[in-house]
Amino acid sequence: MRSLLYFIFALLLLSCKESDKHRIARLTEAWTGKTVYxxxxxxxESFEADSVRKYSLxxxxxTVVTYIDSLQCASNRLRLEEWKSFLQALRPAAKxxxxxxxxxxPENREQMIAKLRQSAFNFPVCIxxxxxxxxxxxxxxxxxxxxFLVNSENKIVDIGNPAEDPKVRERYLQRIMDTKPDPD
Structure with a gap:
């Protein structure tokens, strides 16, 4: 009888847990359309070799905007090489x-700059x-x-990391390539 109660209790706990698919759908719906401030x-700045280049935006x-906190910075979740690959693929399409x-x-600014220089990451970074x-x-x-992929009004139009997920990468590229440039 006791084992049956444990089984029922465990079943109830598991049935209450939100599936990853539902969690992702819920968060995507909640964040799409929000404004990024x-x-x-x-x-x-970009940190190339021994020089620092400042950007005016x-x-x-x-805009593809990403936020990476100190835990991600410390745990090598930066994925700088994957980001470089995505951004280089994006340049011809983006025009x-x-x-x-x-x-x-980052927890340590100087260590972060050293990582960026070491990987020759020459894209705009705000520390x-x-x-x-x-x-x-x-x-x-x-x-x-x-x-996030954000439109010109700073509204989120897509969510996900194109450096980590090939499906997200394709979605971003498709959305950007489908948009026609404004006539001059």
């Missing part, structure tokens, strides 16, 4: 209609030591939901 004092049709922004909140970007947006704890 950027700190006014964001400074974007312009509004584009789309100036897209910006890619990286907000990094957000005060974590202002996160505080403005309150992203979900799930790291799958910290990379």
């Amino acid at each position: 950027y700190p006014a004092d964001s400074v974007f 312009k509004r584009t049709e789309y 100036g209609r897209i910006t890619c922004l990286f907000y990094l909140h 957000d030591e005060d974590n202002v970007f996160y505080k403005l947006n309150r992203f979900p704890a799930d790291t799958l939901f910290r990379t």
Whole structure:
């Protein structure tokens, strides 16, 4: 009798747990259409070899924006090589209609800069030591939901990390390539 009660209790616990598929669908629905807010004092730089290049940001049709916190930075979840591959594939398709922004909140700024230089990551990065970007947006704890494709009005139109998920990569590329450039 006791083992039957344990079995029923375990079954109830498992049936109450949200499946990954439902959780992803719920978070995607909740975040699609939300506005992404950027700190006014964001400074974007790229760290190539021994030089630092600063970027002035312009509004584009789309922006891929990703937030990487100190835990992801420390655990080698940056996936810089995968990001470089995605961004290089994106350049010909984007034709100036897209910006890619990286907000990094590392524990150690100098170690982060060393990682970026070592990998020759020459894309705009904001090292957000005060974590202002996160505080403005309150992203979900799930790291799958910290990379967004944002339209020119800063509204989220797609969610997911194209450096980690080939399906997300294809969705982003398809959406960007389907958009016709504005006539000059």
